[in-house]
Amino acid sequence: MSAHANAEAAGHVPAKAGLFVIVWIGLVAITGIEVLLAYEQVAPGIMLTVLVGLSVIKAGLIMAYFMHLKYEKFILVLWLVPAFMFCVMMICIFFFPDSLRLGSSAMH
Amino acid sequence: MAHGERDVAVNSAWAGGVRPFAMGSKKLGMWLFIISDSLTFSVLLLSYSYLRLANADWPRPFPFSPSIIFSTIMTVVLLFSSLTMVMAVAAAARGRRGTAVKWILGTMAGGAAFIGLHLTEWMHLIEAGLRPGANPWGSPLFGAVFFGVTGLHMTHVAIGVIYLGIVATGFGLGKFKPEDVEVSGQYWHFVDLVWMFVFPLVYLMSVHYK
Numbered sequence: 473m474s475a476h477a478n479a480e481a482a483g484h485v486p487a488k489a490g491l492f493v494i495v496w497i498g499l500v501a502i503t504g505i506e507v508l509l510a511y512e513q514v515a516p517g518i519m520l521t522v523l524v525g526l527s528v529i530k531a532g533l534i535m536a537y538f539m540h541l542k543y544e545k546f547i548l549v550l551w552l553v554p555a556f557m558f559c560v561m562m563i564c565i566f567f568f569p570d571s572l573r574l575g576s577s578a579m580h
Numbered sequence: 581m582a583h584g585e586r587d588v589a590v591n592s593a594w595a596g597g598v599r600p601f602a603m604g605s606k607k608l609g610m611w612l613f614i615i616s617d618s619l620t621f622s623v624l625l626l627s628y629s630y631l632r633l634a635n636a637d638w639p640r641p642f643p644f645s646p647s648i649i650f651s652t653i654m655t656v657v658l659l660f661s662s663l664t665m666v667m668a669v670a671a672a673a674r675g676r677r678g679t680a681v682k683w684i685l686g687t688m689a690g691g692a693a694f695i696g697l698h699l700t701e702w703m704h705l706i707e708a709g710l711r712p713g714a715n716p717w718g719s720p721l722f723g724a725v726f727f728g729v730t731g732l733h734m735t736h737v738a739i740g741v742i743y744l745g746i747v748a749t750g751f752g753l754g755k756f757k758p759e760d761v762e763v764s765g766q767y768w769h770f771v772d773l774v775w776m777f778v779f780p781l782v783y784l785m786s787v788h789y790k
Contacts (some may be wrong), residue, residue: 489670496663500656503779510784511644523780525655530776538769540762542584548601560622560789567630574634 495537502526610763614770617736621774624732625781628725639717641710647701651783654697655775658737661690662772665765666742668773672761680761684748687768691741696733702727713773726782733778736771743767 506526509519536542541549634636642648668683678765705726709716710725745766750756 489667492663492666492670496659496666498778499659503652503655503659506780506784507648509646510787513787513789516785520785523784527777533772534662534769534773534776538662538679538772539766545602548603548611550664551601552611556615556618557620559619560626563623563626566628568633568635570630570634 492537495533499530499533502530600713602685603650604759606759607766610766614766617770618774621729621732621777624725624729627775628729628781629722631719631725635719635721637718639715639719639722640786641705641708641715641717641722642783642786643788643790648783648787650697650701651779654694654701655779657690658694658772658775661687661694662769663670665768669758669762669765672758675758678753680758681752682750683759684700684744684751684761684764688741688748690745691737691744691768695734695737698730698737700761702730729782733771733774736774740768756781 482483514522572577592770642651664686668680668687671680671683710723710726712727714720746762747756747760751758751761779780
């Protein structure tokens with residue numbers, strides 16, 4: 473099988489090692505920021521918000537570059553991401569008001 | 581179906597019809613599995629957050645040194661295994677079988693190291709008194725959630741190492757295609773992705789400050 477045919481079979485995979493290394497360095501750097509936040513004893517509310525935000529950025533980088541979602545047809549993103557987000561939002565809507573109520577009643 | 585008809589379907593505006601996402605069935609199947617498994621981990625992590633918010637005495641058992649430093653090393657090892665996996669996929673796409681197999685073996689070594697480090701951490705926590713139904717620090721639910729979340733993730737890593745071993749063998753022998761390497765890479769990166777949420781939510785949010 474030729475190299476071109478191999479690339480076709482693998483689904484338009486960009487063979488740019490440099491790009492992957494840059495993304496990887498970015499992921500390690502974001503991890504470093506997260507650990508620094510824990511070391512600096514940032515307030516829990518701010519820390520949770522920032523950590524979740526950074527984790528979403530890391531997940532996006534991994535999916536876009538390492539899992540090649542960036543190079544797939546956009547219809548795949550439109551199909552997968554909203555469906556996933558809808559399920560997670562529904563879980564949050566039904567779970568968290570109750571847990572916050574339990575938490576506040578436990579403190580009193 | 582004629583070859584020409586398939587091409588027309590793939591090249592239409594929405595690329596619908598025969599292959600709506602213009603990818604092989606294995607890759608699409610893996611994406612579907614990843615989404616369903618993402619929901620499993622989402623529910624586990626949201627349950628963890630729910631219980632944490634609802635219990636005022638939720639434990640914070642991880643001192644920055646050595647626990648957080650140790651788990652940071654675990655994170656970097658897993659991230660490094662993702663880099664070797666992406667190199668394996670790129671090498672497979674270029675038709676370099678030997679190089680791809682070496683990168684996959686490197687990824688397996690990273691996964692095995694992660695499991696070893698994780699089990700070491702578990703043993704230390706068990707020695708300190710952490711059990712699925714009890715612990716010396718606070719809410720007894722912590723142990724169940726901690727072992728549940730990290731145990732399911734570690735199981736995924738162990739399955740991934742076995743899966744990669746099968747793919748490396750098959751690809752090395754010429755029985756598997758580059759697409760098979762890419763699909764196994766999708767799974768591995770997903771395992772890495774899940775840890776990117778487990779690490780901050782379970783570890784970094786539970787640092788014990790003196």
